[in-house]
Amino acid sequence: MNYNTKISSKSIIPKHVAIIMDGNGRWANEKGNIRITGHKAGIKSVRNSVRFAITNKISSLTLYAFSSENWKRPKQEISSLMDLFIFALDTEVKTLHNSNVILKIIGDTTPFSEHLKDKIFKAQDLTKNNVGLHLNIAANYGGRWDIVNSVKQIYKKIKNGDFPIDEINEKTINNHICMNDQKNVDLVIRTGGEQRISNFLLWQIAYAEFYFTNVLWPDFNEIIFQDALDAFSKRKRRYGGTENK
Ligand code: IPE
Ligand code: IPE
Ligand code: MG
Numbered sequence: 001m002n003y004n005t006k007i008s009s010k011s012i013i014p015k016h017v018a019i020i021m022d023g024n025g026r027w028a029n030e031k032g033n034i035r036i037t038g039h040k041a042g043i044k045s046v047r048n049s050v051r052f053a054i055t056n057k058i059s060s061l062t063l064y065a066f067s068s069e070n071w072k073r074p075k076q077e078i079s080s081l082m083d084l085f086i087f088a089l090d091t092e093v094k095t096l097h098n099s100n101v102i103l104k105i106i107g108d109t110t111p112f113s114e115h116l117k118d119k120i121f122k123a124q125d126l127t128k129n130n131v132g133l134h135l136n137i138a139a140n141y142g143g144r145w146d147i148v149n150s151v152k153q154i155y156k157k158i159k160n161g162d163f164p165i166d167e168i169n170e171k172t173i174n175n176h177i178c179m180n181d182q183k184n185v186d187l188v189i190r191t192g193g194e195q196r197i198s199n200f201l202l203w204q205i206a207y208a209e210f211y212f213t214n215v216l217w218p219d220f221n222e223i224i225f226q227d228a229l230d231a232f233s234k235r236k237r238r239y240g241g242t243e244n245k
Pocket of ligand 1 (some may be wrong): 021022023024025027028064066067070081192
């Protein structure tokens with residue numbers, strides 16, 4: 001089996017998979033290395049996950065790379081992570097583009113350096129007309145920020161008289177939240193053993209299924225991805241209804 005392995009056609013493939021890529025620091029520590037070596041090793045898992053998602057015709061893959069709370073980390077780790085982000089854009093974007101991937105960065109990019117912002121802008125612009133996998137990288141992303149941001153945009157429209165307040169409903173929030181052009185999240189995978197959301201997607205996971213694994217992100221591979229898809233395939237999604245409707 002390899003990353004191009006296609007799972008059995010009987011399986012139900014989630015349209016949108018979101019992954020909390022956790023455990024890089026512990027992976028490095030276990031090997032007696034500094035934390036950033038774990039982040040660097042994690043790039044391979046990202047690459048392989050993208051390949052697996054393309055092969056299995058998943059429509060959207062959303063990866064949690066840096067949370068709005070990760071600024072609490074030591075300055076040195078943050079700056080290494082920013083450098084790594086630039087490096088990953090430099091090395092991966094061409095292949096992503098050739099693979100028809102639409103790359104989007106979700107999150108508040110305003111605190112990023114001009115250099116990084118420029119790379120992000122160019123990568124998104126280059127891939128925006130592609131028609132393959134939607135790859136969303138969550139960087140300085142927080143689920144609460146996303147909802148607040150949506151509310152701010154709606155408020156602006158109300159203030160300008162472009163939107164009647166009585167017409168605000170779930171769809172209104174949906175239309176202003178990140179990834180509103182894509183399917184709802186069906187499956188959230190978290191590596192690294194923790195069983196929490198850590199302010200990742202909140203609105204978008206209302207009816208998502210969850211798959212937690214102790215495997216640390218740099219060790220994530222297609223077998224674990226497939227295990228997650230197999231588990232998803234066996235879940236009975238009722239959306240509040242009953243099985244027989
Ligand atoms: C996840 O790995 C990557 C980021 C949050 C940037 P961690 O760095 O959180 O690794 P652990 O959880 O400390 O092992
Ligand atoms: C979540 O991991 C964020 C990312 C994977 C980018 P954290 O390591 O920051 O989560 P906590 O602090 O354990 O909740
Ligand atoms: Mg962690």
